[in-house]
Amino acid sequence: xxxxxxxDEEAFRERLKAFLADTLPEDWERFSQHxxxxxxxxxxxxxxCAALAREDLxxxxxxxxxxxxxxxxWFQTILAEEMWIAGEPRGGQYMNVNWIGPTLITYGTExxxxxxxxxxSEGKALWCQGFSEPGSGSxxxxxxxxxxxxxxxxxxxxxxxxxxxxxxxxxCFLLCRTSxxxxxxxxxxxxxxxxxxxxxxxxxxxxxxxxxxxxxxxxMRVPATARLGEEGQAWEIIAYSLRNERLGxxxxxxxxxxxxxxxxxxxxxxDFTREAVRIEAAEAAALTEAARMASYAIVTRRAEGQVxxxxxxxxxxxxxxCERRVAEFIVEHLPEALADDHPYLKMHHQRGIVxxxxxxxxxxxxxxxxxxxxxxxxxxx
Amino acid sequence: MDLALTDDQRAILxxxxxxxxxxxAAPLHDAPLAATSDDLDAQLRLNGFLxxxxxPDLGTVTAAVVIERIARLPFATEAAFSAMIGPLLGExxxxxxxxxxxxxxxxxxxxAPGTTVVIVGEQEVExxxxxxxxxxxxxxxxxGYPMTSLVxxxxxxxxxxxxxxxxxxxxxxxxxxxxxxxxxAALASTVAHVSEREQFGRQLATFQxxxxxxxxxxxxxxxxxxxxxxxxxxxxxxxxxxxxWHAQESARACVYxxxxxxxxxxxxxxxPLHMWTYRLKALIGELxxxxxNAAAAADALWGLSNS
Numbered sequence: 001x002x003x004x005x006x007x008d009e010e011a012f013r014e015r016l017k018a019f020l021a022d023t024l025p026e027d028w029e030r031f032s033q034h035x036x037x038x039x040x041x042x043x044x045x046x047x048x049c050a051a052l053a054r055e056d057l058x059x060x061x062x063x064x065x066x067x068x069x070x071x072x073x074w075f076q077t078i079l080a081e082e083m084w085i086a087g088e089p090r091g092g093q094y095m096n097v098n099w100i101g102p103t104l105i106t107y108g109t110e111x112x113x114x115x116x117x118x119x120x121s122e123g124k125a126l127w128c129q130g131f132s133e134p135g136s137g138s139x140x141x142x143x144x145x146x147x148x149x150x151x152x153x154x155x156x157x158x159x160x161x162x163x164x165x166x167x168x169x170x171x172c173f174l175l176c177r178t179s180x181x182x183x184x185x186x187x188x189x190x191x192x193x194x195x196x197x198x199x200x201x202x203x204x205x206x207x208x209x210x211x212x213x214x215x216x217x218x219x220m221r222v223p224a225t226a227r228l229g230e231e232g233q234a235w236e237i238i239a240y241s242l243r244n245e246r247l248g249x250x251x252x253x254x255x256x257x258x259x260x261x262x263x264x265x266x267x268x269x270x271d272f273t274r275e276a277v278r279i280e281a282a283e284a285a286a287l288t289e290a291a292r293m294a295s296y297a298i299v300t301r302r303a304e305g306q307v308x309x310x311x312x313x314x315x316x317x318x319x320x321x322c323e324r325r326v327a328e329f330i331v332e333h334l335p336e337a338l339a340d341d342h343p344y345l346k347m348h349h350q351r352g353i354v355x356x357x358x359x360x361x362x363x364x365x366x367x368x369x370x371x372x373x374x375x376x377x378x379x380x381x
Numbered sequence: 382m383d384l385a386l387t388d389d390q391r392a393i394l395x396x397x398x399x400x401x402x403x404x405x406a407a408p409l410h411d412a413p414l415a416a417t418s419d420d421l422d423a424q425l426r427l428n429g430f431l432x433x434x435x436x437p438d439l440g441t442v443t444a445a446v447v448i449e450r451i452a453r454l455p456f457a458t459e460a461a462f463s464a465m466i467g468p469l470l471g472e473x474x475x476x477x478x479x480x481x482x483x484x485x486x487x488x489x490x491x492x493a494p495g496t497t498v499v500i501v502g503e504q505e506v507e508x509x510x511x512x513x514x515x516x517x518x519x520x521x522x523x524x525g526y527p528m529t530s531l532v533x534x535x536x537x538x539x540x541x542x543x544x545x546x547x548x549x550x551x552x553x554x555x556x557x558x559x560x561x562x563x564x565x566a567a568l569a570s571t572v573a574h575v576s577e578r579e580q581f582g583r584q585l586a587t588f589q590x591x592x593x594x595x596x597x598x599x600x601x602x603x604x605x606x607x608x609x610x611x612x613x614x615x616x617x618x619x620x621x622x623x624x625x626w627h628a629q630e631s632a633r634a635c636v637y638x639x640x641x642x643x644x645x646x647x648x649x650x651x652x653p654l655h656m657w658t659y660r661l662k663a664l665i666g667e668l669x670x671x672x673x674n675a676a677a678a679a680d681a682l683w684g685l686s687n688s
Contacts, residue, residue: 001383001385001386001390001610001614002384002614003384003610003611003614003615005382006382074382263683267683267684272683275676278675278679278680278683279675279676279679280675281682281683282622282623282675282676282682283671283675285678286623286626286627286630287627289608289611289620289623290604290605290607291604293384293604293607293608293610293611294600294603294604294607296382296384296607297384297603297607299382300382300383300384300385301385303383304385314600317596317600318600318604321600363593365596366593366596367589367592367593367596369599369600370592370593373599374568374572374595374596374599375572375576376576376586376587376595377584377586377587378587379588379589379592380583
């Protein structure tokens with residue numbers, strides 16, 4: 001076991017920090033409260049990601065033959081940590097570079113790759129993820145949005161909900177039902193968001209403006225060539241896509257940075273002498289570091305070339321625990337942070353509400369740990 | 382950063398596995414609260430497993446790996462301090478007992494005639510070899526370790542040229558590594574029970590109320606393991622204090638749940654669960670408990686005062 005970074009890893013982190021310091025505008029911390037999917041941050045992300053791309057920092061974790069630098073999982077982790085600590089100036093584009101691009105490379109046709117990959121690697125694309133539906137949240141395989149083949153076109157009818165970035169996205173990675181087989185009846189369509197028959201309605205959210213949406217599909221038609229993979233292959237493709245994304249966002253990194261910031265503010269105004277406050281701060285730090293190490297254990301396995309299994313759910317749940325504990329500490333000891341006094345802490349708080357809900361609810365993570373890590377007998381269905 | 386075991390660590394762990402195999406089964410006859418085995422103690426020492434940290438190529442992480450593994454056994458054996466602290470003290474007779482003050486009486490794990498008692502004071506580190514005169518047996522103590530009260534100190538004590546801060550770092554790392562093993566074993570024992578025991582026509586493990594709390598225990602135990610390994614790897618005061626706090630907090634959060642899920646079996650000495658949980662209870666109170674370890678972490682992470 002080695003608990004220090006290599007020189008290359010350290011240099012990469014320093015390079016990212018320097019890039020962020022040079023690139024982000026002076027009022028960035030206040031600006032970042034707009035939320036990752038807000039129109040203003042989305043616009044900013046276009047120039048930021050283009051600058052990242054010019055420095056070969058947008059897709060360094062992609063293999064060299066597909067336009068990346070071939071840097072391994074530790075570099076991807078460092079990149080994700082530094083971006084998230086900074087308030088994710090890539091906006092919704094983190095999703096493209098993390099999994100949509102690699103998925104298109106693996107499963108897309110040549111035509112799809114030619115159309116969609118250049119904008120991703122140049123930092124100009126914005127995708128949304130058409131997964132959840134009003135009746136299908138955690139139980140994703142029950143989704144009902146229907147795609148029917150009519151000649152050489154799919155006709156799509158249905159509704160998606162809680163869709164991040166849909167308001168401004170150019171393309172939707174859309175899951176549709178093409179047959180009644182629960183998992184094998186689901187198909188992926190790559191849908192331009194300006195296709196007639198799509199209506200997007202923003203849902204006011206706690207995360208920041210423009211973050212989540214309802215998306216309605218009324219007799220929307222796309223050519224059959226918009227299909228990614230075969231009919232019914234969606235479940236397999238998503239499993240592949242999420243294999244590298246199981247750890248999700250490294251929320252422990254921002255949680256710890258926010259905690260350190262909160263402590264610094266309390267110290268500066270002379271309020272960090274009370275033992276009870278110091279103890280609670282340390283407790284929150286223990287949880288962020290536990291989540292960090294649990295995540296690093298998974299990254300270690302990825303770096304060894306192992307396929308990551310369900311044990312990453314343990315790291316995910318640890319991350320939820322630390323995210324909430326830090327947020328609670330800040331609300332209790334720096335309540336003004338949720339007004340406008342400390343925009344960095346407010347930004348952390350806004351985004352933290354998502355931790356246990358998005359990308360597989362915390363209870364689903366516990367189910368996975370129970371069944372696949374502890375190997376408990378399954379619940380009756 | 383690389384959290385994989387080295388080849389050496391894998392080999393040592395495999396050798397420990399082989400050595401402890403005869404000691405995996407809990408002693409059910411006589412069902413003691415604290416089970417010990419002179420044979421196990423002797424074999425661990427004889428084969429050098431408590432000396433791994435004396436080899437700079439293996440170091441304190443390997444010691445932590447060994448401590449965690451041995452703590453999973455139903456038998457309580459003093460491995461943690463011998464493996465983690467022993468190399469700092471030179472050649473002293475084991476087992477090693479650590480205390481943080483000269484206060485008497487105080488309850489001490491593994492204290493017996495011939496053990497080395499190390500007093501980690503605020504200013505200095507001193508030790509003595511205990512004799513019967515210093516002790517009062519606590520045969521009725523409700524802990525999974527053999528417990529003895531230290532009732533007197535000899536006037537003559539050896540002074541060690543070691544900073545107390547260094548000792549506290551290793552003490553916390555050792556405590557966390559031991560707790561990680563105890564939590565893992567207690568969790569495994571509980572998982573085995575709820576996977577077999579049926580009520581209402583179903584295994585207990587199929588009830589979500591049980592599943593989710595055990596899954597949370599897994600998350601905590603996993604966190605304790607990794608913080609313990611990191612503390613042993615960096616020997617950083619902040620890392621050590623965070624690991625000790627997380628170990629004690631996780632013990633507090635898990636112990637009653639584990640007994641709860643065993644139902645009435647969780648009240649008996651016939652099931653071995655208590656051999657791990659009632660050791661965890663002793664660790665919860667060590668080093669001043671959670672608040673003291675959290676305060677130590679705060680000092681290490683953010684300094685002692687306002688800026």
